Structures are given as structure tokens and as C-alpha cells.
Amino acid sequence: MAATTATCTGCSLLCDDIEVALTEGRLSHVKNLCRKGYAHFQSAFTERTDPVIDGEKATFDQAISRAAEILKNAKSPLLYGWSNCTLEAQAVGIKLAEKLGATIDDTSSFCQGILVERILDGRIPTCTLDDVRNYADTSIFWGADPSNSHPRHLSRFSYYPRGEKRQKSYEEERTCIAVDVRRSATADICSNYYFRVPPGGDADFMEAVLAVLDGKIPKVADKKKMIELGTILRKTEYGVIFPGLGMIYSMQDRMELFQRLLERLNEITTFKVIPMVGHYNMRGFNELLREKTGFINRVSFRGGSAVHGPEHGVIAAAKSCDAALVIGSDPLSALPMATARALAAVPMIVIDPHRSLAADAARVVIPSAISGLEAGGTAVRMDGVRLRFEPILKTDLLTDEQILTKITEAI
Numbered sequence: 001m002a003a004t005t006a007t008c009t010g011c012s013l014l015c016d017d018i019e020v021a022l023t024e025g026r027l028s029h030v031k032n033l034c035r036k037g038y039a040h041f042q043s044a045f046t047e048r049t050d051p052v053i054d055g056e057k058a059t060f061d062q063a064i065s066r067a068a069e070i071l072k073n074a075k076s077p078l079l080y081g082w083s084n085c086t087l088e089a090q091a092v093g094i095k096l097a098e099k100l101g102a103t104i105d106d107t108s109s110f111c112q113g114i115l116v117e118r119i120l121d122g123r124i125p126t127c128t129l130d131d132v133r134n135y136a137d138t139s140i141f142w143g144a145d146p147s148n149s150h151p152r153h154l155s156r157f158s159y160y161p162r163g164e165k166r167q168k169s170y171e172e173e174r175t176c177i178a179v180d181v182r183r184s185a186t187a188d189i190c191s192n193y194y195f196r197v198p199p200g201g202d203a204d205f206m207e208a209v210l211a212v213l214d215g216k217i218p219k220v221a222d223k224k225k226m227i228e229l230g231t232i233l234r235k236t237e238y239g240v241i242f243p244g245l246g247m248i249y250s251m252q253d254r255m256e257l258f259q260r261l262l263e264r265l266n267e268i269t270t271f272k273v274i275p276m277v278g279h280y281n282m283r284g285f286n287e288l289l290r291e292k293t294g295f296i297n298r299v300s301f302r303g304g305s306a307v308h309g310p311e312h313g314v315i316a317a318a319k320s321c322d323a324a325l326v327i328g329s330d331p332l333s334a335l336p337m338a339t340a341r342a343l344a345a346v347p348m349i350v351i352d353p354h355r356s357l358a359a360d361a362a363r364v365v366i367p368s369a370i371s372g373l374e375a376g377g378t379a380v381r382m383d384g385v386r387l388r389f390e391p392i393l394k395t396d397l398l399t400d401e402q403i404l405t406k407i408t409e410a411i
Contacts, residue, residue, distance in 0.1 A: 004019075008037040009370075011280060051365060070347045078325070080325070083107045086377025087380070104299050105314045107278075107282055107334070112278075125266065129157040129383045134166065209229065325351070326349065331343055350362040371400070
């Protein structure tokens with residue numbers, strides 16, 4: 001039995017302390033996995049797919065050749081997904097988009113991208129998860145439920161662990177606050193510091209917090225509890241806000257208000273922001289595309305130069321593209337029905353380790369190795385820290401990077 005340490009790519013925490021034992025090349029024992037990570041590791045043995053062309057089994061070479069043919073003949077191809085791919089695969093994908101004059105977009109264009117962009121531009125202050133563990137005494141989960149979305153978040157970084165400056169128990173030195181439309185599992189942990197907001201009410205809640213910080217009476221029903229929150233925020237030494245999709249969707253057109261709240265908090269004390277990114281390397285794609293084009297998503301290379309705009313996001317581009325390559329995502333299960341139908345109506349190529357709705361509707365399916373289990377590479381954690389990981393299982397499957405390289409060479 002051989003023992004090794006692995007990195008879990010089940011979410012954007014990229015936990016790199018997973019202890020794994022292998023017997024005859026198969027997993028026989030794992031330690032430190034959360035329930036989400038366990039399901040991810042088990043996925044190596046379930047719902048795998050074969051190369052497919054038009055619903056019929058094919059060889060890898062045939063599938064790659066057919067994928068290249070579809071993309072080469074397309075006038076307005078869309079390359080979408082990327083958030084569950086390594087940086088190495090993403091880099092090849094961006095080069096492929098340039099070569100094709102294609103539109104390229106990832107999952108951030110309809111979720112955390114609006115916040116990640118402001119962080120990368122320096123408009124919103126951020127920190128690392130290690131800073132959170134070492135220094136944070138107040139963590140605010142806003143429209144997020146890490147107990148379910150990132151199960152080891154509280155235990156590794158934000159609430160339970162001891163850190164460089166936080167050596168006492170979490171009940172003594174850390175305060176956990178939840179702001180959400182429902183009482184989630186994380187809100188239960190926060191106990192008395194759960195603040196319920198109605199759907200779409202996040203902006204009003206921010207206005208109330210700003211009022212309290214300025215010594216005014218907030219326009220809320222429970223004024224006493226809101227004033228108590230203001231006291232906690234003022235006494236905070238190092239605070240971190242973790243916005244989830246609940247807050248992002250509510251504040252799409254009001255992010256300036258969130259920035260104003262952060263500015264006010266940082267006039268009083270120190271407050272940082274780490275977005276609760278879901279997929280393990282969404283932020284990596286944002287950083288990589290920004291380095292290449294100046295934009296984090298929604299880019300078209302049609303005409304030879306990078307152009308950015310909402311018309312190049314997957315929601316709009318799905319309606320105008322005449323071919324699509326999907327990788328590191330399942331848009332048919334995640335996007336609105338109209339968008340899913342538009343993608344299913346064009347020749348679609350899916351590169352994925354597993355069977356999915358997108359794979360079932362695809363013209364061409366190319367199975368790939370699972371990053372972190374069967375393939376190594378580099379990824380960017382939700383806080384911007386780059387991590388390198390190695391494969392722990394042997395496979396004959398090609399990596400995403402290798403498949404994309406072969407398609408690029410065949411065009």
C-alpha cells in the first residue's frame with residue numbers, strides 16, 4: 001500500500017492536505033476529505049463516458065478529428081466552460097479561440113465575475129485564506145453557505161482553526177456572521193449573528209449597516225440587533241466578507257454600494273473580501289484571460305483582436321454561434337432553458353471526464369482525465385493563490401490540455 005498526499009479539485013478551496021493510500025493503483029484509504037471531496041474522488045469510478053460521434057462510439061482520434069472539422073468550418077464558434085480545467089488547459093484554449101476567431105467565455109460571466117474583476121483591478125481589497133486563518137476575528141458569510149458549498153472552509157480557515165494571532169478557541173476570538181435569505185447550515189453555526197434579508201434586500205441591508213456605522217438610526221425592524229452588528233464591526237481587528245451568489249445576484253446593478261460599504265469599514269478598521277467561487281479554477285481562467293486580453297471573460301477574437309462585451313457572454317453568444325466547444329462545465333444543467341436549447345441546437349463538442357446533459361446532447365464527446373486525480377496541473381484557489389498538483393491515479397485518458405492541443409494542431 002503506497003501513501004501519498006493529494007489536492008482535491010472538488011471546489012475552489014483546493015485542499016492540499018488530502019492523505020491517500022493506493023493499493024494496486026486504486027484508492028484504498030483517504031483522509032481529510034469532506035463529503036463533497038469524497039464524492040469527487042468517487043467520481044473517478046462512476047459515470048465515465050466513451051468517445052462519441054453523432055451518438056455512436058468512436059475512437060479518440062476520430063472524435064478529435066471530427067471536433068477539429070466542426071470548429072474549422074464554423075463561422076461563429078463559441079468556446080465555453082473552463083472553470084474546471086487547469087491553467088495549462090485554459091492557456092491552450094485561449095490560443096485556440098484566437099486561432100479560430102472565436103468567442104470565449106466561462107462560468108464567471110453570470111456569477112462571481114463581477115466581483116473578481118473588481119478585486120483584480122484593485123477596487124476591492126482582498127487577502128488570502130491563510131490571512132483569514134491567522135488574523136481574522138470577524139467573518140461575514142453574505143449570501144453564502146460554505147457548510148454545504150465548501151464544507152472545510154470554516155474548519156480549515158475561517159472559524160474553527162487556531163492561527164498565528166488567533167490562538168484561543170473560536171468562541172473567544174472569532175465571530176461568525178451570516179447574512180442570507182434563509183437560515184442555512186452556516187447561519188445555524190453563527191447562532192445569534194444571523195441576519196435575515198428578503199430576496200433582493202441586500203442593498204437595503206447595506207444601507208442600514210452604513211447608517212449604523214455613521215451613528216444614525218437604521219431603517220430596519222430590529223434596530224437593536226442592527227446596532228449590535230455595528231458595534232461588532234467597529235470592534236473588529238481584521239474582518240473578511242465572503243460574498244456568495246445570493247449577494248452577487250441581488251447586487252448585480254449595485255456593486256458601487258458594496259464598494260462604498262467596504263470603504264467605510266476600512267476607514268474604521270481592516271476589512272477584506274474573498275468571493276465564494278464554486279469551481280476549482282474559475283479564478284484562474286479570469287486571471288489568465290485578463291493577462292492576455294485585459295478582460296476576465298466575455299471575449300471575442302473575431303476580427304483578429306480581443307473585444308469584450310455582454311454580447312460575447314454565453315447567454316447571448318449561445319443564440320448566435322454556429323458551433324460550440326464545452327469544457328469544464330455542463331451548461332445544459334446550469335444555464336437558463338433558452339440558452340441550453342440554443343447550445344443543443346448547434347454542433348456541440350464536449351470534453352468531459354463524465355457523462356453529463358451536455359455530453360448527451362453533443363455531436364462529439366471526448367472523455368478526458370480528471371484533474372487532480374488522473375491529471376496534474378496548476379490552478380488558482382478562490383483567494384488568488386496558485387497551487388500545483390500531481391495525479392494520483394493512472395489512466396490512459398488524455399488530459400484536457402492534450403486534447404485541446406491535438407484539436408488546435410488539426411485545424
